[in-house]
Amino acid sequence: xxxxxxxxxxxxxxLLLGLQTGLGQTVTTxxxxxxxxxxxxxxxxxxxxxxxxxxxxxxxxSARVVFLGEPSHGEGNVFEAKARLVRFLQQQMGFTTLGMxxxxxxxxxxxxxxxxxxxxxxxxxxxxxxxxxYTQEFQPVEDLVAARKLRVMGFDPQLTGxxxxxxVDDLEVFLESNKASAAINYDYLDEVLNFMQHxxxxxxxxxxxxxxxxxxxxxxxxxxxxxxxxxxxxxxHWRQTxxxxxxxxxxxxxxxxxVKDRETFEARDNNPRDAQMxxxxxxxxxxxxxxKIICWGATAHFSNQTQLIDNAEMQAFRPMxxxxxxxxxxxAYILGTATAGGSYGAVGEPAKAISxxxxxxxxxxxxxxxxxxxxxxxxxxxxxxxFLAYSxxxxxxFTAEWxxxxxxxxxxxxxxxxxxxxxxxxxxxxxxxxxxPARPSxxxxxxxxQPPLVLRQAPASAASFTVKxxxxxxxxxxxxxxxxxxxxxxxxxxxxxxxxxxALTIPRAALGAAMQVSSVGYATITATTRAQPIAVVLxxxxxxxxxxxxxxxSLDPRRIMKKVLAAIPTNYEQNDYMAQLYTHRRVSxxxxxxxxxxxxxxxxxxxxxxxxAGGFLMLEVVQQHRVQEAQVLVTSKAPLGHFGWxxxxxxxxxxxxxxxxxxxxFKRGALSKFAYHLDSxxxxxxxxxxxxxxxxxxxxxxxxxxxxxxxxxxLYVQQRDYAxxxxxxxxxxxxxxxxxxxxxxxxxxxxxxxxxxxxxxxQRTAHMVTYQKAATGRYHVAxxxxxxxSAGRVLGKxxxxxxxxxxxxxxVLPPGTQLPPLTVTGDPRFVNxxxxxxDHTEYRPEFWRTYQRPTPAEPxxxxxxxxx
Numbered sequence: 001x002x003x004x005x006x007x008x009x010x011x012x013x014x015l016l017l018g019l020q021t022g023l024g025q026t027v028t029t030x031x032x033x034x035x036x037x038x039x040x041x042x043x044x045x046x047x048x049x050x051x052x053x054x055x056x057x058x059x060x061x062s063a064r065v066v067f068l069g070e071p072s073h074g075e076g077n078v079f080e081a082k083a084r085l086v087r088f089l090q091q092q093m094g095f096t097t098l099g100m101x102x103x104x105x106x107x108x109x110x111x112x113x114x115x116x117x118x119x120x121x122x123x124x125x126x127x128x129x130x131x132x133x134y135t136q137e138f139q140p141v142e143d144l145v146a147a148r149k150l151r152v153m154g155f156d157p158q159l160t161g162x163x164x165x166x167x168v169d170d171l172e173v174f175l176e177s178n179k180a181s182a183a184i185n186y187d188y189l190d191e192v193l194n195f196m197q198h199x200x201x202x203x204x205x206x207x208x209x210x211x212x213x214x215x216x217x218x219x220x221x222x223x224x225x226x227x228x229x230x231x232x233x234x235x236x237h238w239r240q241t242x243x244x245x246x247x248x249x250x251x252x253x254x255x256x257x258x259v260k261d262r263e264t265f266e267a268r269d270n271n272p273r274d275a276q277m278x279x280x281x282x283x284x285x286x287x288x289x290x291x292k293i294i295c296w297g298a299t300a301h302f303s304n305q306t307q308l309i310d311n312a313e314m315q316a317f318r319p320m321x322x323x324x325x326x327x328x329x330x331x332a333y334i335l336g337t338a339t340a341g342g343s344y345g346a347v348g349e350p351a352k353a354i355s356x357x358x359x360x361x362x363x364x365x366x367x368x369x370x371x372x373x374x375x376x377x378x379x380x381x382x383x384x385x386x387f388l389a390y391s392x393x394x395x396x397x398f399t400a401e402w403x404x405x406x407x408x409x410x411x412x413x414x415x416x417x418x419x420x421x422x423x424x425x426x427x428x429x430x431x432x433x434x435x436x437p438a439r440p441s442x443x444x445x446x447x448x449x450q451p452p453l454v455l456r457q458a459p460a461s462a463a464s465f466t467v468k469x470x471x472x473x474x475x476x477x478x479x480x481x482x483x484x485x486x487x488x489x490x491x492x493x494x495x496x497x498x499x500x501x502x503a504l505t506i507p508r509a510a511l512g513a514a515m516q517v518s519s520v521g522y523a524t525i526t527a528t529t530r531a532q533p534i535a536v537v538l539x540x541x542x543x544x545x546x547x548x549x550x551x552x553x554s555l556d557p558r559r560i561m562k563k564v565l566a567a568i569p570t571n572y573e574q575n576d577y578m579a580q581l582y583t584h585r586r587v588s589x590x591x592x593x594x595x596x597x598x599x600x601x602x603x604x605x606x607x608x609x610x611x612x613a614g615g616f617l618m619l620e621v622v623q624q625h626r627v628q629e630a631q632v633l634v635t636s637k638a639p640l641g642h643f644g645w646x647x648x649x650x651x652x653x654x655x656x657x658x659x660x661x662x663x664x665x666f667k668r669g670a671l672s673k674f675a676y677h678l679d680s681x682x683x684x685x686x687x688x689x690x691x692x693x694x695x696x697x698x699x700x701x702x703x704x705x706x707x708x709x710x711x712x713x714x715l716y717v718q719q720r721d722y723a724x725x726x727x728x729x730x731x732x733x734x735x736x737x738x739x740x741x742x743x744x745x746x747x748x749x750x751x752x753x754x755x756x757x758x759x760x761x762x763q764r765t766a767h768m769v770t771y772q773k774a775a776t777g778r779y780h781v782a783x784x785x786x787x788x789x790s791a792g793r794v795l796g797k798x799x800x801x802x803x804x805x806x807x808x809x810x811x812v813l814p815p816g817t818q819l820p821p822l823t824v825t826g827d828p829r830f831v832n833x834x835x836x837x838x839d840h841t842e843y844r845p846e847f848w849r850t851y852q853r854p855t856p857a858e859p860x861x862x863x864x865x866x867x868x
Contacts, residue, residue: 035381039371040410043081045140053088059377059408060093063333064285064292067321069299069406070337072394074344074351076418078337079137081373081410082296086141089294090149097151097288098141101297102128104280105241106163107154109170120146127154127161131346132296135418153293155280155320157244157273159197167241168193168701169669171218174238178221185214187697192249194700199752202252204740211249215242233287240283247276258745258752267300267317274301278323285328299336299406300393309400310386314393336406338391340367342414351417354395362389362402366411373412378403469527469534471500471517480538481675481696485517504529557676557691563722564715565668571723572660572771573778576607578813581654582854583838585645587636588803594637595644599630599838600851603654604819623655626820627837629847645804645835650705650731651767651786652806653834658781659727659769664704665693666724673702679714687719698732709734723779725771733763733790746795758800760792774812783854784808809854 041052060066066089070078089095100107106127113123121142125133132138144150154160159167168190175181192211195203202208219239226235251272257265285293295302302321306314324332340363345351357363366376382403390397392409402409471483479500496502506513511529517536518524527536581601587594604624646652656662664670679690694712695702703711710732715724742756765788772782786806793799822831824840831837 035365035369035376037366037369037371037411038375040081040373040375043077043084043373045080045083045087047084048087048091050088050092053085053092055375056085056088057093059375060089060333061330063331065099065281065295065324065328065332066095066293067295067297067302067324067332067334069297069302069335071299071339071391072344073131073298073346074349074417075337075339075412075415076135076137077412077416079132079135079418081412083137083140086150086294086296087144090144093292095150095292095294097153097291097293098145099153099155099281099284099293099295100128100132101156101277101295101301102154103156103158103160103164104154104244105167106159106161107152108237108241109163109166110161111152114145114148114152124152125161126163127152129160131418134347134421136421137418139421150294151291153284155277155284155295157248157276157280158200159193164197165194165700171238174234175218175221175225178224180217181221184217184221185210187699187701189214190701191699193245194706196245196249196252198706199258200252201256201258201752202249203737204744205737208249208253212246215246218242236287240280244276244280247272247279258750259748260750266313267306268313270301271318274318274320275323277301277320278327281320281324282327302334302336303393303405304334305401305404308404309398311398314398333408334406335408335410336392337412338363338366338389338409339412339415340364340391342412342416344395344415345417347418347420349417354391354415357390358388358397360388361397362387362409363391363411367413371413373410376409376411378406378408467504467506467511467515467529467534469502469536471496471502471536471538474537474539483517483536483538485515485536555678555681555689557678557689558671560678560689560691560717560722561671561676564717564724565666565671567722568660568666571721571779573605573774573776573780574607577605577774577780577815578817578819579603579605579780580811580813582809583654584807584853586805587644590801593634595632596634597630597632597838598853599627599841600847601625601627601654601834601837602813602817602820605658624819625654625832625834625837626822627834627841628820628823629844629851630838630841631843631848646786646806647733647763647765647788647790647802647804650729650765651769651784652765652788652804654808655834657769657784657808657810659729659767660724660771660779662704664702670702673697681719682716686725688725689717689719691715691717698734703731705731707734707738708732709736723771725779727767727769727771729767731765731767733760733765735760735763735792738763742795758790758792758794760790762792763790764788776812780812781808781810783810807856 038055039052041047068082068085070082086095086098110123110127113126114120121133124142124145133142145152159165168186171189172181172184172186175184188206188210192203192206195201219242222235222239222242225231226239228235255269255272257269260269281293281295285291301319303319304321304325306317306319306322309315321332321334325334339354340357341354343351343353357367366374384401384403386399386401388397388399389402392398392402392406469485471480471485472478473480479496481496481500483496483500483502485496485502485504504515506529511531513529515527515529515534516524517527517538523539525536525538527534579602581603582598583601584596584598586596603626606623650656650659660666665674674693674695677692679692682688682690692712692714695710698708698711700706708731711729713727713729715728716726717723718725738756739759741752742759745753745756747753765786768783768785770782771779774780784806785808786804788804789802791799791801822837823842824831824837826836826840
């Protein structure tokens with residue numbers, strides 16, 4: 001029998017106990033089952049009369065670490081009781097720190113942010129797995145942290161929160177004073193880390209040697225930084241962070257967890273992660289010798305001698321608790337949880353009933369004693385005896401010498417699932433408000449503008465040839481970075497690197513074909529492909545100032561962009577607002593229009609909405625959508641499914657319509673990630689700068705999305721107030737990487753195989769947005785037009801050639817307008833989704849007979865691709 005600790009483990013878990021006995025004081029009782037127990041009066045964190053918990057002073061003694069475990073992620077009253085125990089340990093026993101089974105780096109940043117004044121709830125939701133922070137039962141713990149009564153730390157090497165998405169940027173900032181840090185390939189680190197964060201694996205097409213080379217260089221520079229007293233503490237934490245990530249990457253590269261499923265994954269597959277969790281915790285204790293830590297997580301991780309369990313799989317497992325006990329001995333105390341009934345289920349999952357305990361089991365004996373909640377010292381009651389317990393470790397029955405696995409057990413007669421906080425409204429780029437830390441967020445968003453600046457890179461083969469060359473500036477003789485090199489007739493292309501070098505793989509039969517080379521601000525030229533390296537020289541294209549005089553203004557596009565970014569808080573709406581929205585969608589496959597629909601909605605745009613897909617695990621604040629009227633113009637023969645409407649999200653959902661709000665292009669730290677060029681200065685009622693941009697590397701740091709090979713476009717900036725009034729962008733999908741992953745996991749029964757079902761010959765998305773001022777004087781989105789093309793085939797099935805379009809027109813509603821109630825019912829996981837509502841809204845012909853549709857906006861660039 002396989003024990004599913006991978007799923008309990010990779011997601012993380014939680015802690016202790018809960019329930020009420022009705023007893024007013026702690027009593028030691030020799031029950032009819034022959035056990036000495038301590039009944040516990042209350043699980044409520046509001047109950048601060050701790051007389052019923054005083055026995056824990058003797059139980060825990062002088063331990064510096066208390067592990068508070070639980071069977072799975074899904075016991076809400078266990079969370080509740082744990083919050084009370086945390087309060088007791090902090091107030092009565094001098095514990096100083098809450099250690100979460102969450103990211104080592106993220107929790108460190110959370111502590112820094114809290115110290116700097118960021119609300120504790122916000123910091124914890126950006127660092128701790130949502131299975132805890134998005135429950136009502138966890139709130140008392142957040143209150144303790146907010147009151148500065150507990151510090152926080154994490155011990156998991158995995159990246160577990162949205163702060164993890166900032167790790168590479170933060171490392172770059174910390175090391176930027178050392179000139180040698182320019183040799184670190186931060187973009188490469190970011191690509192690998194983002195795949196590790198969202199897929200618990202090492203990305204195909206990347207080498208462990210390259211990864212470790214960059215980490216070693218970073219570690220060398222961090223060691224030098226640690227020699228400076230003012231930087232020592234932070235530098236040493238960075239070094240430990242990188243050690244953990246290096247160990248995790250090695251494990252993923254050598255023992256890819258994604259080639260296994262629930263049936264084939266074994267507990268020992270967690271050994272590398274558990275060893276690193278122990279290493280992080282022990283490192284922290286050495287760095288902070290005065291701190292006493294309460295650890296919150298899964299009993300499976302916190303267990304000690306699992307080799308004493310009568311199960312071969314568990315005997316090969318070496319959990320975190322085993323390592324810590326070896327190092328600390330009696331300085332570490334492990335508390336597990338058991339129950340005799342009820343149900344469990346993590347946030348967002350269906351509840352599962354708990355079977356009645358079998359006669360003679362630990363749970364049956366404790367259930368017969370009567371109290372709703374009690375504590376049992378295993379060593380005192382059982383010594384070295386072996387006995388059956390079925391709920392301590394993920395509701396799997398084991399016979400073991402349990403006193404060597406956990407020190408004590410908190411027993412609850414019944415458990416129940418946790419209660420969700422005030423729910424976040426899901427958007428359509430992230431339709432499930434997923435709280436499972438093991439589940440990856442939706443990825444792969446691509447888009448574009450103007451003529452395709454970046455096209456797909458063809459995979460190398462025996463019948464292919466690589467054309468190499470360099471692009472230089474005719475005037476300066478210097479390199480032209482990030483120029484587009486393409487064979488338009490074949491739909492093949494690549495972007496030059498920062499030094500102007502390019503390598504384009506083409507079929508051998510295409511040698512001698514016309515190759516087009518272009519870059520923003522230069523005249524496009526045509527060259528002939530050949531075997532020898534090609535020297536391409538581009539002539540700068542002068543931009544016309546017409547009769548406009550710009551006095552005292554710099555025409556450096558980077559300076560203009562700095563002013564754009566500085567003016568965003570003044571120019572764009574920073575408060576909540578409501579808007580009316582008209583949407584028109586079309587989907588075609590080859591030459592057949594499959595589906596067409598139009599609908600009218602109202603949206604609530606919260607001020608905190610900053611990430612189009614809801615951030616890490618889609619848990620951040622998102623836009624709320626209410627479809628009021630819908631008309632299906634063409635009905636598809638088969639349901640399209642949620643993701644049949646768009647390509648990755650940008651420009652295809654209302655929550656993705658506002659790039660100034662959600663795109664990294666408009667974040668202050670993004671300037672260095674893009675190349676800019678001033679194309680022209682346009683004269684009219686307003687003077688407008690037309691600025692072209694291209695991501696130096698189209699990765700998550702520059703696009704906010706995944707699996708892109710190119711991201712470029714144009715911005716139209718008003719000189720008067722430095723507001724972006726028009727945005728055009730083009731994303732090119734990284735078909736090479738996507739195809740490699742799809743082929744690697746094809747046929748496997750795991751989540752990656754379900755996500756990567758297609759291989760692509762082309763995948764692009766264009767997005768065009770216009771902004772206008774509302775009555776408040778602030779700019780908001782007026783129109784958003786998205787177009788996408790994707791060509792390829794479903795593995796083992798038919799080819800496809802999809803063309804998709806989405807037009808959206810917005811009108812800001814007066815302040816005080818209330819979001820209308822939902823008019824559709826159904827699965828609570830989906831009813832807030834824009835697409836779900838559109839599909840289930842009743843058609844009313846009388847509305848559409850009189851409805852005045854908005855004037856169409858200028859379309860996004862036409863996307864063409866060779867049909868498969």
